Amino acid sequence: MKNVLLFAFWFLVGLIALFLAIVLGDSGAWYLAWVLGTVMMILIAVTGTVILEVDDQHND
C-alpha cells in the first residue's frame, strides 16, 4: 500500500510538472528555465558532493 501511495504521489508530481511545462513553456519560458535550472543546480551539487564523498571513502 505504501508503495502504491508513493507511486501515486510521484505520478502526481510528474503530472504537475508536465502541466507546468506546457503552460509555462508557452508564455513563461524564463520561469520554466528558472524551475529547471534551479533543480539542475541542486541535483548537480547533491550528486557531485555524494560522489566526492564516496571517492574520499575509497581513498581512505
Add this chain to the structure above:
Amino acid sequence: MQELETVIALSRSQFAATALYHYLFVPLTLGLSVLLATMETIYVISGRPVYRQMTQFWSKLFAINFALGVATGLTMEFEFGTNWSTYSHFVGDIFGAPLAIEGLMAFFLESTMVGLMLFGWDKLSRGKHLLVTYMVALGSNLSALWILVANAYMQNPTGAEFNPETMRMELDSFTALFFSHDAQAKFVHTSVAGFVTAAIFVIGISAFYMLRRRHMAVAVRSFRVATLFGVFASIGVICLGDALGFINGEGQPSKLVAMEGLWETAEAPAGFNVVAWPDQESMENRFELQIPYVLTPLVTHTFDGTIVGANDLVSRAETRIRDGIPALVALERLSEDPDDRDALRQFRAHGDNLGHALLVKRYAPDVTQATPAQIEQAARDTIPPVAPVFWSFRIMVAAAFLMLGFLILATIYSLRGQIVDKRWFLKVAPWMIPVPFIANEAGWVVAELGRQPWTVYGQLPTWISASTHSVGYMIFSLVGFVALYTVFIIVEMFLMVKFIRKGPDDGPLPPPTESAVAAPGHTSQWSQA
C-alpha cells in the same frame, strides 16, 4: 517649485537608501535558502550527521540575515504610501495585487516555515524537515518573484490601461503583467544572482576555517557543495543578465543608451565602450575606449541591427511631448466635466503620449504655453544620468566575470581534492564575499537610475509621483532611516562575526533519531558515519 524639487530629491534619496540597505540582505536570503535545501538533501540521502551539522550552522547565519531582511523590507512597502502617494494612486490597482501576494509569501509561507526549519530538527522526521526547508527556499524566492513582477511593471508597463474617468491605471490582464518579458527576465536574473551570492558567502567562510584548520569536516564539505552549486549559478546569472539587457534594449531604449554610453545612433557593426567618460551636458563621450564589432550582437542579438542613440531618442521624445500635450489638455477638461465627449475623443487620440506631456509640465505649468526650449529640456530629461548608470553597469559585469573565474577555479581545486593545500586561494576567498553584494547593488542602480525620469516608464514621471511633504519632514525621516539601518547593518555584522567565529558545533555527532533512521533499501554506506 524649488521646495517641490527638494522634496522629490529627498524622497528619491530615502527610497534609494532604504532599498540599497534592504538589498544587502535579500540576495543572501534567496540563495542561502536554496543552498540549505541542497545541503539538507545530501544529509537525507547520505544520512551522514556532518551534513546535518553543516545545515544547522548555515541555518543560524541564514536566520540572522533573514530577520534583518524582513525588518528592512517592511518600511519600503510603507514608503510607497507615505512618500509616493501620487504614484500609489496612479498604479495602485496594478501594484496592490503583487505586493499583497508578496506579503502572503513572505509572512505566511516563508516566516512560518523558517520557524519550523530552525526549531523543528528534533520534532520532525528527516523527510518532513527537508520539505520544510524546501518550503523556506520556495517561499523566499516566490516572495521575490512578486515584488519583481511589480517592479517590472514600472520598467516596462504591460497589462494595464489608463482610465481618464478615474485618473489612474487599471489592470486589464493579470497574465500579461505576470508573464511580461521584463518580469520573467528580472526574476530569474535576480534570483540566480542570489544563488551566486550565497555560494561565495559559504565558500569564503569555509575557506576562512580551512585556512585555520578549524571545523574541517564541515568546512571542506560546505566548500564543495557551494562551488558545485555556485559555478552553474554564475554561468546562469551572466546568460540571464544578457537576456535582461536585450529585453531592456527593446522596452527601455533610454536605459540601454545610458548603460552603453551611446549618444549617436550606431549602425552595425558597432563597437562596445569598455571605458568612457560620458558628458551629459554636451551629449557625447569625452573619452572612450572601444572593442570593435561587439556591441551590435551583444545588444540586438543580430549582426546587422541598428542601435538608436540618445540624440535620436531625444528627438523622438520631443515629437511625443508635442503629441501628448492635447491629451493632457483633454484630461484637464475631463476632470472638470467627465461627460465632455470632445475631450474624451481628444484624449483617446493622443493618450499614448500623456506621460511625455507630463514631463514638460515640470517647466511649463500651462503646457499649451510651453516654449520650444522647455519642450527640448523635457525631451533631454528622458535620458537618465548616463555616467552613473554606465559605470554601475560595468562594475556589475566586471564583478560577474570575476566571480565566474573564481568559482571555476574553486570547482577545479575542489574536484581535484587540492583545496586544503591551496593556501593562497583560501586567503583570497574571504575577500571575495563583498564582490557579489557590490554587483547586486550596482545592478539595482542600473535598473532604477536607468529608469529615470520615470517611476512608471513612459507613463508617470518621477517629479509628479512624490507626496507633498515638507522638506523638514523628509530630512528628519531620511536621517532616521539611515541611522536606524546603519544600526541594523552593525547588528548584522556583529552577529554574523560572532557566529562565524564560534563556528559549527564540533561536539559529538548527534545519534540518528528513530525518525531519522533511513528506511530499508535507503540505508547507504555513508549513513553509518
